[in-house]
Amino acid sequence: MGGTGLTTAEARQASSYAGWDFTNVWFQSGDMRLILRSEAATPVNGVTTITNLHQLALVGANLSGSYVLGANIDASASAGADAAGIRSAKGFVPIGPAYATGAISGGNIVGGLIGQNYGAANQAYASGSVSGGGAVGGVIGQNYEAVDQAYATGAVSASGSQGGLIGDNYVTVTSSYLDTQTSGLVNGVGSGSSSGATGLTTARMRNPFTFIDTGWNFANIWATPKAGGAPLLRSLVIDPSYDYYIRLSGNMSATYGDTIGTSGIARAGVGVGNVSVGWGSAISATTNVGNYAYGDSNVLALTYSAGVAGDYYLDFGADALSVAQRAITVTADAQSKTYGNANAALTNTVGGSGLVNNDTLSGSLSTMGASSPMSASMG
Template identity: 30%
Template structure:
């Protein structure tokens, strides 16, 4: 009672009095309507002390416990997400019942966010547990700070910012979060003991016991749980309050304190003494206030104050109104539920929105239309305190921000939750569109809604589905539905369960456009499954020789054809050696070299050495066929003419190699060198072979030696050689210019 008398005595003191700078027990409190700010001689609110210590981190904030009388300020926003004091219960409140915080703390308009405190058996719980000495011997000043997105749990005297504020002050302070406990709970301050709170807001929820079985579980308020001898001005609350007894949208109970120029618009749900602004007003003053939230309870339930009574000093409610709907069993009023003692003056409530026709204060019930007319409120100060904004609105009270809630109870507050109505602690957001996957109806952001999307978490606006299995190609791990998963499938888009890969190039045959890997694409490859880069096709039937089972096109399959490369449909084999006559080559064949050799003078411009050999028919068809086979197969073939003794260095020799074989046609062999210096013609029917050698550069002696020596003629086809050697002697000699020789018979 002594403290209450101090407060009300202070109300009579002029704001300009020297007592404004007196000791704590003589502190000045402004007039209940003014909303003026208390100022202390040592620690003025909003004035940053020169020796103040900067707080930049949550650990530094926690460290204030090491010096509870220091002067501090926030240097930046402080995020306490994940912070723990070391005991697994989150942040440890600054100051406690025995050793309160008695310093200054200036937030400089910065915030403290994501504070988690889980200490359900501890009293005096908040960012600051207890601030200010309970006997008034020393005070704390807290200013210009917002605590938000907090979740704070204690037993009693629990607040978002301060558990209990004693003989101290808090100005321009704000809270947004959740407070849970048993008694003395406030969104901002749990217990305001002979302290001043001004320009403050709170939003969120206050969750107390709601069983109605323990009458000691009291004082639940949106801003302050219990305002015991304290002063609250120019403040507001948007908090949903749940508890048992003495619940208010702004203050659970106002005992000997003052609440002025403040309002509440959150819902309040309790059992007894339940009000939109205050649960009870005991010897306190409520002036120039209003409440708009719905109120629910059983007894003493009202739009503004549930119960008003006196404990020495008569309480007062004046110049205030309510629009919320009260729902109760007994003592339910539009403005006041039950008044035992006290007074009311110039108060109103909205009969239309409240649905209540009576009031415990005798306040004037008005329709909504009347409540929104300024002339309904005679005597109210619309120059300094009020202004019309539909209903009357306060000029000094700040509007509280929307509550920061955790609607889906996933530990992430709604303002940071990408699915505020669906629990998703991982906050997964596949398409990074700001909507969490659990509540995003187009997870991959491809404009196809998930229920109709065949790949709901992988973008595929074309909805391509090769195997028509209901899974889009981009998310189907077996696109061709051949039971071989795409990472292992050598043809992922064409079904090939056997995974055949002829050329072992890693591409299955069904999707390989060069199955034999011979660099000739399958559509133009005459042997698409057997490598044949030369595309040889002897019989010109469109099938390459490598894959043609009848290469010579004679109707006899290769395995049964005795001449696979030369057409011989009759399969004639005279010597019964398994090789048909058309391609059979005898091991030796005598070459008769009877005939003439004619030479011309070596000095002539067109030297010519010509010999004829008869019996060329002895070479016959076999030699011709062998030569044709050799040409077709690109096997060695050569015709050698050599003058000189056998085994000795020849006087002259020439070998017509395969490259010089011009043709095997017209019943003859035709050889000539690239420079046409040597030309050899062996027409078989003429029974002779003529060799023309031009510009031999041989002198007469060499010619004489050549023409009197030996002549060896060899025809080599593959591994077979046809050869004969004869001795030539001079037959007749002329003037040296033309000499004819004949071989001895």
């Protein structure tokens, strides 16, 4: 028998253990030391009860599971003083990118992703339901460190303080959101500062530009699933997602009969350089007077220099092309007639912007008022 010496850093890397089964036997994530998957608690009726640190760490092996906190956990061993423990000398490192989808139920200080947070939680989300007594939040139960770019969509219920995003909050939150329709709450934070935790409708949560406009990186970190839904983390999910995000905006106006350009349509988002904008078959110099929303069929024609149409999320907003009437003036030529003869043909002169598209005007003269009879009896 032989053995291979490893440094502390190497001992915390799955790649150092050639031939070991990390799918079924071992689990390793981040800078934590290897632990056996068999140490995980056994689910009962689909719910796993967590009672120790190793079981808590093994939540990472099944992020779609449902969990309940069964006891107060002494996490002092993860504080970083002992590099020989499950965690490195850094202890539990900041959360992010990370997510959880399972339902969570516990006593107090319960979060959809984190119970009590002392490390920066950035680029994280939770979509499972969360319930408990007090300090219950969609992502974090009790928060003592900065949170940025986090969101929650799961239902939250508690007998004490509860927030769609954070139960009790004691620090700064920025650019983070909760779905007010699916969470059942309008407040992002149950107790403490709620600045930076914004409630949104489900429709706005599903629009990537809600997040792009506040600085979320949809080029490398976040993505919207093609099946629809709130943002996903590109590095952690395999759901088919859009690669590019284009918003087309800018109301335009034109006069019937004129050539219509597209220079007034602005493009913004991720991958704008890949997209060229033209008019579709519904728009031309002969297009009738009316309003034509950019998202309507055949109004715009887009061409792509990278990827295919299905790789692009398109946001047309409410902007449109408005085609107005063409102003013309019609001057009828003076005519005269002899009583008893037929009316003369109507002729006219068209001024103003003039007729276009081979349009024509037609009309006829008619007699106004009563006419004298052509013959009368004499006597």
